[in-house]
Amino acid sequence: MSETYDWARLFHAYGVAMDTPAHLEALVGADATAFSTAMEHLYGAVLHQGTIYPATGPAIAAVARAVSFWSGDADQKTASARLPVLVEFLDAAGDSLTLAGKLLASEGEIVPPSGEEERELFEALASDDEEESEEAWASPVAGALMALAIPALRQQANPVLEGLLPLMRSDAVAHKAGTVGALARWNDSSTPQYQHRVATALRSFADDATQRDDRAAAVLALGTVGADVGGWLADADPAIRACAALHLPHSRQAAEELVRALTRPEEADQWFERKPSSFPMHVRFTLLNSLLQREVSFAAILPAAIAMTRLSTPYTADSDWGPLLRAAFPEVEFVPGEYPPAPETIGAPQRQFLAALVANEGLWGTNVGNAGLALMRVGLPYDRQAIAVSLQERTGDE
Numbered sequence: 001m002s003e004t005y006d007w008a009r010l011f012h013a014y015g016v017a018m019d020t021p022a023h024l025e026a027l028v029g030a031d032a033t034a035f036s037t038a039m040e041h042l043y044g045a046v047l048h049q050g051t052i053y054p055a056t057g058p059a060i061a062a063v064a065r066a067v068s069f070w071s072g073d074a075d076q077k078t079a080s081a082r083l084p085v086l087v088e089f090l091d092a093a094g095d096s097l098t099l100a101g102k103l104l105a106s107e108g109e110i111v112p113p114s115g116e117e118e119r120e121l122f123e124a125l126a127s128d129d130e131e132e133s134e135e136a137w138a139s140p141v142a143g144a145l146m147a148l149a150i151p152a153l154r155q156q157a158n159p160v161l162e163g164l165l166p167l168m169r170s171d172a173v174a175h176k177a178g179t180v181g182a183l184a185r186w187n188d189s190s191t192p193q194y195q196h197r198v199a200t201a202l203r204s205f206a207d208d209a210t211q212r213d214d215r216a217a218a219v220l221a222l223g224t225v226g227a228d229v230g231g232w233l234a235d236a237d238p239a240i241r242a243c244a245a246l247h248l249p250h251s252r253q254a255a256e257e258l259v260r261a262l263t264r265p266e267e268a269d270q271w272f273e274r275k276p277s278s279f280p281m282h283v284r285f286t287l288l289n290s291l292l293q294r295e296v297s298f299a300a301i302l303p304a305a306i307a308m309t310r311l312s313t314p315y316t317a318d319s320d321w322g323p324l325l326r327a328a329f330p331e332v333e334f335v336p337g338e339y340p341p342a343p344e345t346i347g348a349p350q351r352q353f354l355a356a357l358v359a360n361e362g363l364w365g366t367n368v369g370n371a372g373l374a375l376m377r378v379g380l381p382y383d384r385q386a387i388a389v390s391l392q393e394r395t396g397d398e
Contacts, residue, residue: 004058005058007020007021007055007058008122009054009118009122010053010054010055010058011053011054011055011122011125011142011145012045012046012048012053012054012055012056013044013045013046013048013049013051013053014045014048015125015126015133016122016125016126017045017046017053017054017055019041019045020041020045020046020055020058020059023037023038023041023042024038024059024062024063024066026038027062027063027066027082027086028065028066028069028070028074030078032078035082039085039089042059042063042089043089043092046059047089047092047093047096050092050095050096050099051096051146052093052096052097052100052146052149052150052153053146053149054145054146054148054149054152056093056149056153057149057152057153057155057156060090060093060153060156060160061156061159063086063089063090063093063163064090064156064159064160064162064163064164065159065163066082066086066163067083067086067087067090067163067164067167068162068163068166070082070083070086071083071163071166071167071170071173076171080173083167083173084173084175084178087164087167087173087178087179087182088178088182090160090163090164090182090186091178091181091182091185091277092277093153094160094182094185094186095185095277097150097153097154097185097186097189098185098188100150101150101154101189104147104150104151110144110147110148111144112144112148113140113141113144113145117141118141118145120141121136121139121141121142121145124136124139125137125142154189155189157186157187157188157189157190157191157194158190158191158194160182160186161183161186161187161190161194161197161198162194164179164182164183164186165183165197165198165201167179168180168183168201168204168205175213175214175274176205176214176217177213177214177216177217177274177276178217178274178277180202180205180214180217180218180220180221181217181220181221181276181277181278183198183201183202183221184198184202184220184221184222184224184225185224185277187199187224187225188225195225198225199222199225199227202218202221202222202225202227203222203227205218206218206219206222212237212239212240212271212272213272213273213274213276215237215240216239216240216243216271216272216276217276219232219240219243219244219247220243220246220247220276220278222247223243223244223246223247223248224247224278229243229244229247229248230244230248230251231244232244233245233248233251233253233254233257238260238261238267238268238271239268239271239272241257241261242257242258242261242268242287243276243278244257245257245258245261245290246258246278246286246287246290249290249293249294250294255291255294255296255300258287258288258290258291258304259291259296259300259301259303259304261287261304262284262287262288262291262301262304262307262308263303263304263307264307265284265304265307265308265311266311268283268284268287269282269283269284271283281319282319284308284311284320285316285319285320288304288308288319288320288323288324289319289323291304292323292324292327298327298328298349298350298353299347299349301324301327302349302352302353305324305327305328305353305356306352306353306356308320308321308324309321309324309353309356309357309359309360310356310360312357312360312363313362313363314362314363314366314368314370314371315368315370317368317370317371317373317374318370318374321357321363321374322370322373322374322377324353325353325374325375325377325378325380326377326378328349328350328353328354328378329343329350329378329379331343332377332378332379334376334377334378339376339379340376340377340378340379341379342379342380343378343379343380351391354380354387354391355391357387358384358387358388358391363384364382364384365384
């Protein structure tokens with residue numbers, strides 16, 4: 001599966017990728033242990049912590065061929081176990097490609113290194129001298145090759161989609177939500193011909209799906225590829241309405257739907273048996289992040305803010321109550337390392353939200369730095385009693 005690439009001129013997170021071809025061969029082999037080891041290598045080295053390396057594109061091509069192999073005439077029992085794993089990896093790689101592409105767009109033109117520079121780099125990467133190897137990783141040559149690996153990975157979009165599209169009609173994959181998500185992630189990098197095929201396949205799946213997980217995946221995928229999902233705002237299922245709302249950033253009805261969903265955050269977190277990859281953490285975090293990017297007053301989102309506060313902990317400061325504090329006091333300007341002055345005006349919605357924070361005993365008296373920083377950013381002390389007294393004083397002044 002890997003004969004077309006010179007793996008001695010490719011590297012992954014741990015050096016020259018000469019060990020990768022054997023793992024790629026195991027993707028279509030009969031040995032279940034070797035397959036598991038191969039997937040560990042793909043996640044641990046080839047897509048280490050979501051990073052794209054020169055070895056990532058060729059590996060993705062092999063994974064796509066493995067998907068085609070197992071969705072063909074291969075042993076169906078083995079195929080049903082392996083295909084979801086392979087598709088999940090393609091989905092993760094597509095997510096990394098999207099994020100990396102945004103970063104690459106902000107950089108200038110990348111100058112490919114010369115053949116001699118590459119040769120010296122790979123000699124250093126393969127060296128037993130730890131200092132020499134570390135210098136190689138920090139070199140601009142390695143950086144240039146990693147940057148060039150992003151468009152190289154994008155070129156694998158059509159082969160990936162060619163592997164994924166038949167799964168939409170295959171019985172080898174019992175749950176197609178993962179395939180739907182992967183199709184959407186890779187669609188942006190494909191040719192117009194594939195983009196039309198993907199949109200058609202997703203729409204057909206959305207029309208036929210009956211299970212919540214599948215319907216949610218279809219709506220999210222259609223939104224990702226730019227299709228109109230406004231009709232699902234009237235769906236009977238709150239999970240489906242919320243998924244549609246995520247892809248309708250300028251709709252007041254969509255914003256209201258997100259608020260409505262977040263007034264029952266525990267329920268939202270339990271919506272799915274197989275959570276779509278669009279929700280990398282708690283479902284409520286993704287819904288809130290989308291809501292806070294819209295032009296909505298804090299008073300309008302107050303019911304959701306209070307409901308979410310009841311679930312908040314010091315460890316969720318970056319994902320729920322911290323962003324809500326910034327939405328409550330957008331006028332406070334924060335400079336890292338400086339404590340801004342307290343808000344001059346605290347309106348009724350803000351007081352109600354702060355009172356809800358004070359009522360959550362578990363938020364206070366910890367050593368979690370991000371909890372204190374969440375309050376510091378808006379000029380408030382990480383002091384439950386001080387905030388409670390301040391609220392009482394302000395109420396008494398009115």
